Amino acid sequence: MKASAVLDRSIRYEETLSSAVRLAVPRIADYAALALPADDGSLTWAAATHCNPDKAPLVGRMPGHGTQSESVVATARGRPRLIRNLDRETLYGLVADDTHRDMLAALELTSLIVLPLSVAGRDLGSLVLGTTRESARMFTERDVVIAGGFGRRVAAAVHRALLLRDAENAARARERIVGLVSHDLRNPLSTIMLAVDFLLDEVLTDDSAHRNEREHIETIRRAARRMDRLVGDLLDVTAIEAGGLRLEPTTLPAQVIVSDAVDLLSPLAAERKITVVADVGTPLPALAADRERLLQVFSNLGGNAIKFTPEGGQVVIAARAGERCVEFVVRDTGPGIAAGDLPCIFLPFWQQRATRRAGVGLGLAICRAIVEAHGGAIGATSELGVGTTFTFTIPTSDGRDRSAAAGA
CATH class of the missing domain: 1.10.287 (Helix Hairpins)
Known part of the structure; x- marks a missing residue:
């Protein structure tokens, strides 16, 4: 149970390898090592540990030392293998590499279990477990069964860590x-x-x-x-x-932001014979926001609204005071978005199937990230044939100060 809990918590690759061999010694074996496939297909010792602290310098030289195809880790052939008596003659028959063979001989191993590691058909290498002359114990078939269960947990943990590392x-x-x-x-x-x-x-x-x-x-x-x-x-x-979206918030009048957004969108709307209307409830509190990033949100939302609204239509930019925030609305009279598509619209690179390609599908994902970085929220409602309404909130300077104080 402890082994499962530790391995389940290990998601970093190097941490997982180290945990796997440390959990095996001395509970299951006196010596444990992982041999994993390198990029060129060869096997490389990735982590190892020994029950005798005096062997630590020798064990420490094992990781990174390449194995040969004839080595002990290649003998399992997809199934566990028990080597009951690892005498010098057997060792020399198993290991072709002189340096590696001398290292293993110095560890004074007396028996071995070699467990191939794989998940979903992916070869992850082998877990090698050994007994030593000091402990006087020798592996049996029963030990192979016990070690096999541990090996499966190790394989799953290594596979998870590899997926994370690859990602x-x-x-x-x-x-x-x-x-x-x-x-x-x-x-x-x-x-x-x-x-x-x-x-x-x-x-x-x-x-x-x-x-x-x-x-x-x-x-x-x-x-x-x-x-x-x-x-x-x-x-x-x-x-x-990468978690590196930077904001430079200042205190901004909400009315000014709406006015700037209308000025920003009006030339594009005029080209398409669309009216942009401001609808501002007064009075509005000041915001704690990054002006350029907010205008980027309006540019993306308003640009989409203008892009998909037919000639003669209307786009409304509205703002209302909320609880410690200002609620902004961008509403159009375009074709609308299907209800089944609404949950996907803020995903990167997503685009509505029924519309022509007019971008790469990043604008709404960026809007969400900017709004959430301010501490606000964004959402959308839509009705086919009527139009779409995007609503997002930005904390007021007072609301942001209170949130910061509460988190301090």
Whole structure:
């Protein structure tokens, strides 16, 4: 029971390996070692322990020392193996590597149990258990049965730890790739946008003679700005998943934030012949918030509302005072979202199946992360053919101060 509890708590790879061999000695064996597959398919000693503290320097040299395909850990062939009498002749027949063989001989092992470790068809290596001359005990078939139960728990724990390690390595690799790609994209994008601005402001005058050229250049500018937003979204999602989303909160008037949001969205809405309306209840308390991040939320929510609202429709930006918070609403008259899709809309990279692809599905996930980082909450309601309403709360400066004091 204790072994199961300890192994269940072990999720870090190195911690799990160390726990596995320490739990085996001296309860089950006098010596325990794990031999795990390396990237090239060979077996490597990953962790080991011995009941005699004087053997610690020798045992400490075992991890990282590669084994050979003919070694003792390869003899189990998918099933437990008992070696009742590990004399020098048997040891020399089992181990081809001279250095490894000399190490095992110095440990004074007298019998061995080799347990192959696997979960769901994945080969995880072997657990090697041994008795020593000092203890005068020798393994029997009964010990193989007992050790087999322990080996299955070790295999499950190692498998869990490997899955976590693989996931963490994949996440770190993705973060590095996203960071490098985003940086490499940002530089040429900046060059493109500077060149476009120069052409529109300094070269192509705004008249009928240059109308076609300016329209083409404007198309390039819109595409470059959209790509720049996508790069920014990728960087934000990477920071969010790494727990590194930074806020710079200040005291902000809620009315001003709504006014800024309307100003931000109005040019895009005008292009699509959509009306943006502010609906602010007064008076509103001040917020403790990061202004730029809040405008990012409004840009994402309002941008989606404008994108999916048909020509002649309306988008409302509303705000009401709540309990120690301000409740903001972004409401549109678009096609709506199916009830079955609502639970998924804040997941990264999720997109509604019934709509055209108009992004990579990161905007709402970023909105949720920003709102929750402020200590607020976000949700949505929708009715097909009527429209969608997004509601989120941001603590007031007074409410945030009280929350901080309560947590102190």
